[in-house]
Amino acid sequence: MKILFDLLPIFLFFASFKWAEGHKDLAAQWLTEHLGFAVSGGVVGVTEAPTLLATVVVVVATALQILVLKALRKPVDKMLWAGLVIVVVLGGLTLWFHDERFIKWKPTLIYWLMAVGFLVTEIVLKRKMLRQMMGGQMDAPDAVWRTLGWAWVLFFGAMGVLNLYVAFNFPTDVWVSFKMWGSLGLTLVFTLAQGVYLSKHMSPPPAEAGGSQ
Structure with missing residues (x-):
């Protein structure tokens, strides 16, 4: 359930973009009437309407995630707060300048923030965040956790670069599908x-006391 909640803004971004692709005139009209004040010139064109509508949706969805967690009195992850700041700033720039290049940077910045987070906690501070994320029920040598930490750092770093490559070398609809x-x-x-790698290096369970001799 939590993973669906976390991925909700991505699903809504994809769905709203695809809907607006088939209803560009309607999307452009709605944005112009209701959000013209946030757009330079006050008018949204049909070509840019799908991206701008999806941008508005993802900003609202991210904000609602935090409001729901607050209403339920549940902790709000720091990355969610960071994601809200990033999407509000880049989304605002996307709307005002009619420029989808700003929002296309959002996944990359999130990936790179996560890479830095893993680098600091797993490698520098050696807090074994990965082990805690797995419920603390898996035990493996420190070298294995360190390797996995580096793997996540490199993975998120590479994903950030890959997002930029797709975003700026392919049409926007291709980037949206790739993002989804x-x-x-x-x-x-x-x-x-990672699970396969970890399973090969897990420490065997201790022998039960009082077993057969």
């Missing part, structure tokens, strides 16, 4: 590979 399916697919494959 490609990024999630690569993350799933990497996570499964």
